Amino acid sequence: MSHTHVHESHDQLKDALDTLKQTGVRITPQRHAILEFLVQSMTHPTADDIYKALEGKFPNMSVATVYNNLRVFREVGLVKELTYGDTSSRFDFVTxxxxxxxxxxxxxxxxxxxxxxxxxxxxxxxxxxxxxxxxxxxxxxxxxxxxxxxxx
Amino acid sequence: MSHTHVHESHDQLKDALDTLKQTGVRITPQRHAILEFLVQSMTHPTADDIYKALEGKFPNMSVATVYNNLRVFREVGLVKELTYGDTSSRFDFVTxxxxxxxxxxxxxxxxxxxxxxxxxxxxxxxxxxxxxxxxxxxxxxxxxxxxxxxxx
DNA sequence: TACACTGTTTATAAAGATTATAAAGTAATA
DNA sequence: TATTACTTTATAATCTTTATAAACAGTGTA
Structure with missing residues (x-):
């Protein structure tokens, strides 16, 4: 990944956090981590992907937390939910x-x-x-x- | 509904049954009823809609039968499955x-x-x-x- | 007609994704 | 500090869909 891309995703995360602040949504460690993962993810992850990816950092995090916060992010327009039918939803950081x-x-x-x-x-x-x-x-x-x- | 439309849906059902015959899929009473309902339905029903609609005619029909046959119909190209995310799939007779x-x-x-x-x-x-x-x-x-x- | 074979339906259980609930925890504010 | 609102956790519940096994029905053949 080039330096430019690193900077891009850094800025994107920063912008996203700003959006949260402006909307009055608290930035919890879990929210920060989920957003960070989404921004740098190229794979359109499912809620479970995210859950598993952050297991190391947050051994006690609940699946519900992932779902709740993805809903919050969707409501403020940071994230788009992709529903491809038979399988689970995928989540896409909005760029x-x-x-x-x-x-x-x-x-x-x-x-x-x-x-x-x-x-x-x-x-x-x-x-x-x-x-x-x-x-x-x-x-x-x-x-x-x-x-x-x-x-x- | 005009006479023309009545004839259209009659022909569509007939064509669909012909397709089944040609493909070697048995035409059971349940299949006939599900197809008939799909053809004359303007509402893109869910599997459960169909199940409920045919409850009167087939009090013992299983939900699995509806799903199984919708899959069969989809496989022979008679029906398209519409997956709009959070809610259940809808089924659309292919015209x-x-x-x-x-x-x-x-x-x-x-x-x-x-x-x-x-x-x-x-x-x-x-x-x-x-x-x-x-x-x-x-x-x-x-x-x-x-x-x-x-x-x- | 009797028999075997195959596909179908039924009833039920199981799976998988998502949401609801209540209790505990954390941050913000007066 | 006390109060309040928000957040997370843990767990149960819900909902859609699929899997399984037993009963059933149709077809073809001896």
């Missing part, structure tokens, strides 16, 4: 807008950017009469690793 | 390709059509190296009913 490509074989999630799909929202609003707030989109397929495996 | 607009207030789901987003898939493939198979997208907002309620 810039992006979509996800999901490997149907190994579950890997990769970010990609795409210019906004505002037109879709406009059409939907027009056809259905809804007031649109946002949309979600994911793309599914097979990652390079798994594609190669299939050849053997 | 033509369409997307969904979901009311964040009352949960109502409305279909809308939009010309394919092939370009998104192409970009994702190019950027990530994935072999793309499909995508999903939903639009969220507030339906007219709920918008009106908010004014009072």
């Amino acid at each position: 810039t807008e992006h979509y996800h490509v999901i490997c149907e074989s190994c579950g890997k999630i990769v970010d990609f950017h795409y210019p906004g799909l505002d037109e879709v929202e406009q059409l939907a609003a027009h056809v259905t009469g809804f007031k649109i707030s946002h949309h979600r989109m994911e793309v599914y397929g097979t990652c390079q690793n798994c594609s190669h495996k299939d050849l053997h | 033509t390709e369409h997307y969904h607009v979901i009311c964040e207030s009352c949960g109502k789901i409305v279909d809308f059509h939009y010309p394919g987003l092939d370009e998104v898939e192409q970009l994702a493939a190019h950027v990530t190296g994935f072999k793309i198979s499909h995508h999903r997208m939903e639009v969220y907002g507030t339906c007219q009913n709920c918008s009106h309620k908010d004014l009072h």
